[in-house]
Amino acid sequence: MALHTRVTELLGVKHPIIQGGMAWTATAELAAAVSNGGGFGIIGAGHMPGHVLRNEIRRAKALTDLPFGVNLMLLSPRIDEVVDVVIEEGVHAVTTGAGNPGRYMSELKNAGIRIIPIAPSVAFARRMESLGADAIIGEGTEAGGHIGELTTMVLVPQLVDSVDIAVIAAGGIADGRGIAAAFALGAEGAQVGTRFMCAEECTIHPLVKEQILKARDRDTTVTGRSTGHPVRVLKNRLSREMEQLDVQNRPEEIEALGGGKLALAMREGDVDMGSLMAGQAAAMVCKIQPAAEIVSEMIEEAQTIVSRLGGLPTARRP
Numbered sequence: 001m002a003l004h005t006r007v008t009e010l011l012g013v014k015h016p017i018i019q020g021g022m023a024w025t026a027t028a029e030l031a032a033a034v035s036n037g038g039g040f041g042i043i044g045a046g047h048m049p050g051h052v053l054r055n056e057i058r059r060a061k062a063l064t065d066l067p068f069g070v071n072l073m074l075l076s077p078r079i080d081e082v083v084d085v086v087i088e089e090g091v092h093a094v095t096t097g098a099g100n101p102g103r104y105m106s107e108l109k110n111a112g113i114r115i116i117p118i119a120p121s122v123a124f125a126r127r128m129e130s131l132g133a134d135a136i137i138g139e140g141t142e143a144g145g146h147i148g149e150l151t152t153m154v155l156v157p158q159l160v161d162s163v164d165i166a167v168i169a170a171g172g173i174a175d176g177r178g179i180a181a182a183f184a185l186g187a188e189g190a191q192v193g194t195r196f197m198c199a200e201e202c203t204i205h206p207l208v209k210e211q212i213l214k215a216r217d218r219d220t221t222v223t224g225r226s227t228g229h230p231v232r233v234l235k236n237r238l239s240r241e242m243e244q245l246d247v248q249n250r251p252e253e254i255e256a257l258g259g260g261k262l263a264l265a266m267r268e269g270d271v272d273m274g275s276l277m278a279g280q281a282a283a284m285v286c287k288i289q290p291a292a293e294i295v296s297e298m299i300e301e302a303q304t305i306v307s308r309l310g311g312l313p314t315a316r317r318p
Contacts, residue, residue: 003179003303006166007189010114010134011093012067014038015299017179018137018168019291020193021071021095022145022277023047024266025204028056030291032063033201037292038299041068042095046262050081057089067092069114074099075229087111095137095191098146098229100124105131118170120148120155122162129163136163137191140171144194144232144279147171147222153185160186174281176301183306192298194279199291205269208276211236215282224258227251231258234276 007016017039019026023046031041041064043056053070060068070091072082075098083104086094093114101108101117108115114134119125125136138159140152148155152171159167169182170191179190196202198209211234222230223242226249233239238261245254258275265274 003183003299003306005188007135007168010166011040011069013040015295016168016189017295017298018042018095018189018191019196020143020170020191021045021069021097022193022197023071023073024263025197025202025277026071027203028059028063029201029203030196030199031068032060033199033291034196034295035060035064035066035068037290037295039291039295040093041291042071043068044071044073045076045082045086046073047076047078048082049078050085053082054085054089057085057091069093069095069116072096072101072104074101083107086113093134100127102127102131105133116168119159120150122158125159125163125167129165133165135166135168135189137168137170138187139191140169141222141232142172142280143170144220144282145277147230147232152182156182156185156187172279172281174284176298176303176305178281179298179302180305180309183302184309192294194281195285195294195298196291197278198285198288199294200288201291204266207269207271208265208274209288211271211276212278212282212285213287215278215285217280217283220278220280220282224251224254227254231275231277232279234278234282236274236276237272238275 005016015038019034019041021042021044023044026044031043034041095116097118116135117128118137118139138156141147156169166188168189169187173190174195182190226246261275264270
């Protein structure tokens with residue numbers, strides 16, 4: 001059975017799988033490969049200057065004729081120029097994180113771009129719906145990178161009960177069982193990040209992929225809680241130093257220590273003092289394989305489970 005939902009219709013894709021927009025990780029190569037595999041690929045803009053993002057978008061267009069999107073990191077000092085580039089290049093959709101995209105909503109929607117904010121809470125999701133968001137990503141604290149407090153299991157059904165637009169589950173999803181579980185919670189799609197870090201087309205340093213493949217169930221930790229912007233990473237020397245600063249309530253030093261550390265890991269392969277942003281699902285990633293194969297495996301497993309359970313559930317509203 002096909003897993004057709006409002007998300008597949010909204011994004012014009014075959015499968016309701018969205019690839020996470022991970023900065024320094026979700027490049028044109030990965031986004032195009034996921035889209036070519038039937039999912040929805042996303043370029044992670046991060047702190048990119050506008051001209052760099054433009055080149056990434058155009059490279060993705062050269063690699064796929066299928067829809068893909070861009071993740072906007074709203075805390076970026078270059079966010080205004082990045083939004084301009086996204087509009088000028090006519091990307092299909094944007095996901096947004098680390099802030100409120102309200103000031104850009106009208107401009108993006110007038111350009112025909114779908115807007116899918118990441119929502120860590122019911123209140124934020126309702127606010128985004130009122131501003132015109134096309135769907136919502138409910139991202140649990142299991143996810144890698146910047147996180148909220150609620151788990152995916154708790155957050156997603158509350159979002160489903162609180163908004164009329166489609167909800168996409170994220171955080172801790174790395175196989176078809178997770179996707180089927182997301183549907184059972186009322187979601188209509190799943191965002192997957194950490195597993196795609198070990199896609200063949202993902203251009204992060206091989207040493208980072210090796211760390212993910214070696215990860216066990218308790219090998220992630222959360223740093224930067226005292227800064228107000230907590231981040232989930234694989235444990236290493238950097239995370240231990242940041243945890244000590246957290247205990248001492250020294251947020252400014254954490255921010256200074258963390259500067260440039262994500263690129264140090266993903267681009268240069270420093271797995272000791274680089275920021276190894278990855279989710280708890282890292283322990284479920286067992287091999288490096290093509291992105292299309294990852295999509296296919298997850299969908300086939302999810303279809304089998306959903307079929308066995310009697311089909312997709314309908315959203316329940318109180």
